[in-house]
Amino acid sequence: MQKLDSGKCPKIIRWELHNQCNLSCPHCRHHALDKRKSDNYPEFYKTKHEFDEEQILKVIKEVAPYKPSFTLNVANEPTIGRHFEYTVRKIKEYGMNGTFNTNGLKLTPQIAELLADIAWDSVTVSVDATTPESLMKARGIPFLDIVHKAVFNLIEARGNRKFPRIGVTFVDCDYNHNEIEPFLEFWKKHVDFIRTTGYIQDLVPDIEKIGGDHTRQEMPAERLPCKQIFSDMVLRANGDVTRCVITSESPNLDDTVLGNVFEEGGVLNVWKNVEFERIRGFHNSGSCNSLDYCNSCDYWIETLDMKEEVTEDFLIREPSAYTKFYNVRSKLDNWQRNKVYDRQGLIVDCLLD
Ligand code: SF4
Ligand code: SF4
Secondary structure (H helix, E strand, O other): OEEEEOOOOOOOOOOEOOOOOOOOOOOOOOHHHHHHHOOOOHHHHHOOOEHHHHHHHHHHHHHHHHHHEEEEOOOHHHHHOOOOOHHHHHHHHHHOOOEEEEEEOOHHHHHHHHHHOOOOEEEEEEEOOOOOOHHHHHOOOOOOOHHHHHHHHHHHHHHOOOOOOEEEEEEOOOOOOOEEEEEEEEOOOOOOOEEEOOOOOOOOOHHOOOOOOOHHHHHHOOOOOOHHHEEEEEEEOEEEEEOOOOHHHHHHHHHHEEEEEEOOOOHHHHHHHHHHHHHHHHHOOOOHHHHOOHHHOOHEEEEEOOEEEEOOOOEEEEEEEOOOEEEEEEOOOOOOOOOOOOOOOOHHHHEEE
C-alpha cells in the first residue's frame, strides 16, 4: 500500500493570524449569520485571538530553514489583522513564499502596493459571481464593483512587475453554476489564473455533492493515506493545530486539536508529536476508517496525481475533484510548474513508496 512521509516540517502552513472576518457570507462554514446565532457556535470565534509580532517572528524563524510555503487563511480575512503587513514582510525577508485568499473589501491600493513591492508570491480574491444577485447569495453583499476593484488594485500596483501572481476564485454552487463559463471568459482577460472549487457541505466532503457531475466512481477502490496530514499544518489563531483544514471546521474545535505551538515549544514539535503521528499511523496502515471525521470524508482523493490539460486559453490543473486551477496561458511568466505556493505545485517528496 502507498505510504506517505511527513518530513520534519510541514510543506504548507495554513496560518490563521487572527480569527475574525469582516463579512458573514451565507455559505461560510465559520462566520455565516445562522452559525453565529446557533447554540453550538464555537467559543473560539466568540473571542478574538491573534498572534502578536513576537509570536509571528518565532514561527517564521523556526521554520525558515525548511522553506515551507505559507497560506495566510483558515477562517478569517487576513488583510484586517493588525500584523498582516509585518507578517508578509517577514515571510519574504526570511526567503519563503506565501499566498492568501481575500474577500477584497480591505484590499486597498496601499496593501496592493506593499504586496508588489515585496514581491509577494500569490493572491486570490474571492469573486464567486458575475452578477450582484449571485454575489449577494455567496457573500451577503451585492457590491460586485468593490470586489472587482480589489483585483484591479492589485493589477495596477503590480504594473510591469512579475509578482504577486493574481487570481480570482469561484465556489461552485447551484445558484451560480451557470456563471462559470462567463466568469472564465471575463477574468481570463485580466488575471493570471482562476480557481474554481466545489462547495463542501459542513464537515462531510462528499465528491457527489460538490457541484459538477462527479461520482464516487472517481474514488480509488483502495483508501489511500490523506496527503493533508503529511504536507499541511493548520495553525489556528490561539496556537492550536487541528488535524486538517476540513476538521478545523468542527463546531467542537477541541476535538480535533493535535497540539498547541505555544504549549509545546513550536511548530516542529507539534508536527512530530505523538498525537499527529498516531493519526498518520492510521492513514499509513489503511485503517483511517476507524477515525472520526476521516471515516466520512473523501477529501483524501487529493492524494492522487493531479490532472493537467492544455486548452487554447488555459493550462488547467486539477489537484482533485474539489479544485481546478485555470492558468491563463498568456500569463505564465510568474508561474512555476513545481512550486507549492498556490496548491497546484507537486509535493512529490511526501511519497514513500
Ligand atoms: S470572507 Fe471567507 S472567512 Fe469571511 S465570512 Fe466569507 S467565507 Fe467566511
Ligand atoms: S481524510 Fe478528510 S478529515 Fe481526514 S485528514 Fe484528510 S481531509 Fe482531514
